[in-house]
Amino acid sequence: MIFGCGYVGSALGDYLLRHGVRVGALTRNPEKAGRLRAAGLSEVIEADLDSSDWHRQLVGDYRSIVNCVSSAGGGIAGYRKSYLDGQRSILQWAKERSIETFVYTSSTSVYPQDGGVAVDETSLTANLSETGQILLESENLVAGCADAFRRWYVFRLAGIYGPRRHYLLDFLRLGERVIPGSGDHHLNLIYRDDIVSAIFRALSTDHEASSGLYNLADDSAVTKAYLVNRLADRLGIERPAFDPDATTPRLKRRGGQMPDRIVLNSKAKEAFGWRPKYPAFEEAYDFIIKQTADSEL
Secondary structure: OEEOOOHHHHHHHHHHHHOOOOOEEEEOOHHHHHHHHHHOOOEEEEOOOOOOOHHHHOOOOOOEEEEOOOOOOOHHHHHHHHHHHHHHHHHHHHOOOOOOEEEEEEEHHHOOOOOOEEEOOOOOOOOOOHHHHHHHHHHHHHHHOHHHOOEEEEEEEOEEEEOOEOHHHHHHHOOOOEEEOOOOOEEOEEEHHHHHHHHHHHHHOOOOOOOEEEEEOOOOOEEHHHHHHHHHHHHOOOOOEEEOOOOOHHHHHOOOOOOOEEEOOHHHHHHHOOOOOOOOHHHHHHHHHHHHHHHOO
8 A cells, every 4th residue: 555656656556566466545636546546556545644534445455555655735834744644644544454564765854964974774863954853753653653563664765866857957958057056965866766666675575674764875976066067968068057155945944055965775785685776877867868858759
């Protein structure tokens, strides 16, 4: 059962169906619900995750749960609605059922570290922003209900990109030549389909990986300036300039600068035998550029 069939959840549903898995889903978006039904999901519920109304509507018997909900919008209130209240509703529903595996997709934004340091699952999570604290609280809700599941996994996702989600590439293609910020902080990225493959392994692993926290990131954190310059070269256009004095709403929320850290993924590799198909951005963006070029023909 997939809660939150957005960018990652919808791709996961398609992947599971191709592997012969019976899949149900919950979404609050009627248009998305229609697409999920057309894709062949066995049960699609339209409801707000944080309510309990869907508890009575959901009739299928499921052995595994994946919560990959994203923010419902509306600032901090939306974060609480999606990540905390929604999580509580799922856990309340799950306690009345025999669920073997619970997978929750969180974020590496729970790490406050800066200065280019490497972080793993043992790194401290303190002095967080309000949104980071909400995510951490939501993770703790899962850990607090560990006895309800045979195994549970919290996947802390790095910055997600992939088909139809490539902001920097779009930015360059639109002819923008000045990027706010200095560009010297590391970007930790993960391709959408690599998230899906990791979740699939967590749901189907035969060697019972230990329950707990796992980072999902690719193998090659690079600075934003490096990535942007390589993309510009790949497109055959002039490299853009970075403006440290310019800012964006996202930069403002982070005090004028993005954190600089390198997220390590070795624990997930060792536990699940998982390897990202795109361990670095170059091959992934080559694929995206070719794919988008072909669609324009």
